Amino acid sequence: MALNAPTDRTRVNRLPKRGDYSLETIYGILDAAFVCHVGFVVDGQPYVIPTGYGRSGDMLYLHGSAASRMLRTLAGGVDVCVTVTVLDGIVLARSAFHHSMNYRSVVVLGKARLIEDDAEKTTALRAISEHIIRGRWDDVRKPTAQELKATAVLTLPIEEASAKIRTGPPLDEEDDYALNVWAGILPLSISAGEPVADSRLAAGAKVPRYLTYERGGKQADRQK
Amino acid sequence: MALNAPTDRTRVNRLPKRGDYSLETIYGILDAAFVCHVGFVVDGQPYVIPTGYGRSGDMLYLHGSAASRMLRTLAGGVDVCVTVTVLDGIVLARSAFHHSMNYRSVVVLGKARLIEDDAEKTTALRAISEHIIRGRWDDVRKPTAQELKATAVLTLPIEEASAKIRTGPPLDEEDDYALNVWAGILPLSISAGEPVADSRLAAGAKVPRYLTYERGGKQADRQK
Numbered sequence: 001m002a003l004n005a006p007t008d009r010t011r012v013n014r015l016p017k018r019g020d021y022s023l024e025t026i027y028g029i030l031d032a033a034f035v036c037h038v039g040f041v042v043d044g045q046p047y048v049i050p051t052g053y054g055r056s057g058d059m060l061y062l063h064g065s066a067a068s069r070m071l072r073t074l075a076g077g078v079d080v081c082v083t084v085t086v087l088d089g090i091v092l093a094r095s096a097f098h099h100s101m102n103y104r105s106v107v108v109l110g111k112a113r114l115i116e117d118d119a120e121k122t123t124a125l126r127a128i129s130e131h132i133i134r135g136r137w138d139d140v141r142k143p144t145a146q147e148l149k150a151t152a153v154l155t156l157p158i159e160e161a162s163a164k165i166r167t168g169p170p171l172d173e174e175d176d177y178a179l180n181v182w183a184g185i186l187p188l189s190i191s192a193g194e195p196v197a198d199s200r201l202a203a204g205a206k207v208p209r210y211l212t213y214e215r216g217g218k219q220a221d222r223q224k
Numbered sequence: 225m226a227l228n229a230p231t232d233r234t235r236v237n238r239l240p241k242r243g244d245y246s247l248e249t250i251y252g253i254l255d256a257a258f259v260c261h262v263g264f265v266v267d268g269q270p271y272v273i274p275t276g277y278g279r280s281g282d283m284l285y286l287h288g289s290a291a292s293r294m295l296r297t298l299a300g301g302v303d304v305c306v307t308v309t310v311l312d313g314i315v316l317a318r319s320a321f322h323h324s325m326n327y328r329s330v331v332v333l334g335k336a337r338l339i340e341d342d343a344e345k346t347t348a349l350r351a352i353s354e355h356i357i358r359g360r361w362d363d364v365r366k367p368t369a370q371e372l373k374a375t376a377v378l379t380l381p382i383e384e385a386s387a388k389i390r391t392g393p394p395l396d397e398e399d400d401y402a403l404n405v406w407a408g409i410l411p412l413s414i415s416a417g418e419p420v421a422d423s424r425l426a427a428g429a430k431v432p433r434y435l436t437y438e439r440g441g442k443q444a445d446r447q448k
Contacts, residue, residue, distance in 0.1 A: 009269060013293065014289055014291055014292050014293070034311055034314070034325070034412070035309060035311055035325070035327075037261040037263075037272050037274075037307060037309070038272070039261075039263040039270035039271065039272035039305075040270055041265055041268070041270050044265070044303060045233060045303045045305070045333065046263035046264055046265050046270045046303060046304065046305045047263065047305050047331070048261050048262070048263035048272050048305045048306070048307035048331070049307065049331075050261075050307065050309040050327065050329050052325060065238055067238055068238050069237065069238070079268060079269045079270060080270065081263075081269070081270045081271050081272045082272070083261060083272035083273065083274065085259060085261070085274040087258055087259055087414070089420075090258070090356060090357060092357070092360065092435075093364070094364060094365055095364055095365040095366075095367070095371075096349060096353055096361065096364050096365065096366055096367055097365075097367050097368075097371040097374075097375070099353065099356075099360075099364075101258070101259070101276060101356075103259075103274065105274050107271070107272070107273075109269065125320060129320055129323065132314060132323075132325075133314060133316070133410075136316065136323075137320065139405055139406075140317070140318060140319055140320050140323075140405055141318055141319040141320065141321075141400055141403060141405070142319075142320055143319070143320055143321050144321075147319075147320075147321040150321075151321070169420075169422045169423065170422060172424075176365055177424050177426070178426060179365060179426060180426050180428060180429050181363055181364055181365070181426070181429060182363075182419075182421070182425065182429040182430060182431055182432055182435075183421075183422040183424075183425060183429070184419055184420045184421040184422040184425070185419070185420040185422075186357075186416050186417075186419050186420075186435055187416065187417035187418070187419075187420065188258070188414050188415070188416055188417070189414070189415060189417065190311070190412050190413070190414055190415075191412070191413060191414075191415045192410050192411065192412055193410075193411035193412075193413065194411070195406075195408055195409070195410050195411075196313075196393075196408050196409040196410075196411065197406070197407075197408040198393045198394060198407040198408040198409075199393065200396075200401050200407075201406065201407060201408070202401070202402060202403060202404050202405070204404060205404050205405060205406040205407070206406060207406055208406055211316075211406075211410055
């Protein structure tokens with residue numbers, strides 16, 4: 001897959017070995033998380049808001065109420081930063097100083113565009129839905145014209161982006177390896193519990209298969 | 225616990241029922257997550273960077289390499305937004321439109337201050353360490369003067385903050401309840417796997433007890 005050349009704004013300067021600019025890596029991380037954090041500026045103050053998202057090719061999609069301040073601000077074509085983080089573990093070193101986390105994160109910079117066309121909007125909403133629970137879209141009632149109107153959908157091209165990744169064991173000072181301190185990794189992942197049925201479920205509605213294949217936090221299964 | 229009055233910048237305007245300004249709620253969410261997302265502005269461009277953090281009373285602590293751009297920028301006293309998000313589940317409705325997520329998030333706005341004093345710095349680093357793995361600090365080699373110098377630690381007062389929370393089942397259109405579509409919640413949580421020992425572990429170093437009491441994603445156990 002193509003490279004996404006780093007810019008002065010996306011290059012990982014500290015610990016440059018952790019930087020990765022390949023689209024394959026970037027897309028893989030974007031596809032592995034449920035929530036992104038969107039950064040934007042209002043009157044000089046940065047705001048960071050969590051929200052669901054989707055990806056299709058080199059497009060990132062965000063959505064929300066047409067009345068939301070975040071969506072209205074972003075629709076104005078302001079500079080935005082969308083960050084996605086997957087936490088893979090806690091790295092326990094022998095010294096406090098060398099403790100760390102294993103993670104995969106992506107930063108996407110750019111300006112979002114409001115999608116006006118209803119067909120394009122529906123395609124984007126489908127991508128968001130499929131990102132969060134693949135297979136769900138086909139089962140549910142699709143948006144009405146009124147619901148589409150009440151929903152703002154934005155698209156952000158993945159053109160200026162970088163990934164930052166830490167993997168592997170702790171890296172301790174040579175002298176510290178002799179210490180009688182347990183060191184290693186505590187792996188972390190998002191796992192799903194038993195689906196909780198709504199109290200007003202129609203008779204005969206069964207738990208869909210796509211709620212089980214994601215369980216156990218196997219992020220790889222979520223990748224497109 | 226005291227109320228933290230909302231300001232025009234932290235008030236939850238859309239779906240105001242989801243807003244919560246009590247310090248008890250805000251602290252509880254801050255104590256339940258491993259990673260925060262820090263928003264700051266450089267040359268008009270917002271950046272959102274994930275990082276570990278800690279809390280002690282009404283102080284939030286951030287740390288990193290003294291060489292990090294983020295830490296150097298924040299130490300300059302710029303406006304910052306620190307957001308913490310705990311994802312509790314995916315809310316599956318009968319219509320695409322009413323899908324949602326259950327989550328707890330906190331936004332803290334303000335200006336961070338660089339901690340210069342070594343004793344205060346060590347206290348803050350201990351708070352960060354204890355936040356991530358309670359009990360770890362006492363086991364490990366403490367920072368040397370040189371390591372302290374290489375670490376920048378910032379403190380951000382939790383003075384202008386709000387929480388936003390969604391819980392509960394999907395809320396569908398009345399007509400949609402008759403649809404033969406499964407609806408409910410897929411609970412999500414962070415869970416820990418088996419600790420992976422470092423390959424250079426000293427003979428006799430045992431897995432500490434604090435790596436087991438957090439397992440299973442029981443966030444409540446993490447709260448102070």
